[in-house]
Amino acid sequence: MPATTVVVVTWRGAAHLTDCLDALAAQDRPHRTLVVDNASDDGSARLLAEHPSRPEVLRLPRNAGYAGGLAAALSAVDTEYVAWLNDDAAPQPGWLAALEDAMRPGVAAVASRLEYPDGSAQSLGVRLTADGHGADLLSTGEPFGFCGGAALLRTDVLRAEGSVPAGFFCYYEDTDTAWRLRLAGWDVVVAPDAVARHRHGASTRPGSALFHRWNERNRLLMLVRCAPAIVAARELARFAAITVLLPLRRDVPAAANFRAGLRVRVLAETAARLPAALWARAGIGRRASVRRGVLWRRWAGR
Structure with a gap:
């Protein structure tokens, strides 16, 4: 076998x-x-x-x-x-x-x-x-x-x-x-x-609006599921704040993930999936043998 x-x-x-x-x-x-x-x-x-x-x-x-x-x-x-x-x-x-x-x-x-x-x-x-x-x-x-x-x-x-x-x-x-x-x-x-x-990008188009939509949404959901609560809350708040302030900025990057409409959609999709993500978080926490904060301090930013 x-x-x-x-x-x-x-x-x-x-x-x-x-x-x-x-x-x-x-x-x-x-x-x-x-x-x-x-x-x-x-x-x-x-x-x-x-x-x-x-x-x-x-x-x-x-x-x-x-x-x-x-x-x-x-x-x-x-x-x-x-x-x-x-x-x-x-x-x-x-x-x-x-x-x-x-x-x-x-x-x-x-x-x-x-x-x-x-x-x-x-x-x-x-x-x-x-x-x-x-x-x-x-x-x-x-x-x-x-x-x-x-x-x-x-x-x-x-x-x-x-x-x-x-x-x-x-x-x-x-x-x-x-x-x-x-x-x-x-x-x-x-x-x-x-x-x-x-052949990087042969199946999808990195940099496209769809790429950034999935990428941003899934990162936020991953943080809700896996990261320390303070980190997940901070990054959700940061993403929302940048989205709200985009219309006031003059130096908006050209990348698709800085389009206000795309970011609003990401926030809406994240909010719709938040109950399931929190439910998953609880299960992940029950199975964990390493504390989230310990793992974060060891690996984040390395």
Whole structure:
């Protein structure tokens, strides 16, 4: 029996999905490949059916996003480990072996080295900023979390600690998951030899209004779920204050996340999801073996 199920979530990924599947077929460690097809309508279904590696396919009736696809796949995983892999990432042949070999006792998740197509580093894990953002770590050393584009997790621990926040749809599901694992007393490490080339932005458009909407909303929800209460309240208040004051500023940045309309929508969506986030927070707190403040002081701003 293989130790790992590699879950690839795709949506209209026909342009790059073959490279991902070819790279998985070339791995030197046995594994299951499970592709979650988010109701693609671009020929991905035929491509998956005809690929010589014959991946297992879970086709969803609608696009549930990356987070929703990962959550849906978890019930079909019966291996010790589950790997998350973007459909626009192509891991090197020793990728999975390096991840599995780094999964020592006390570790619940292992980050990969994600590279841009030119070979430069995109991520060696995720660090936690002083204001509660997850940011790519570009140097070796223990990360706070992992980039969900290519990572390995213990299946039973992921289930026990609340699975994947499917409602996030896309972005911050990885940092939220890593935060919950650390609150439960587990470690997150990086395997620098687990290399995957990533066509960053092939599936989504970083910098777009939709990107910033998901990114800002999910960061706030993650803080409500995982951060010390004073930090979550501070960042919610800061986001709201900046939104209110934007019309009075002359030096408004051009980025989409400084558009007043987008920020009002983020606040509205966050408010609508606040009861569920607070309910999740209570469950996370009951399972935690590390105090939120202790974790925050150790990692925020490093």
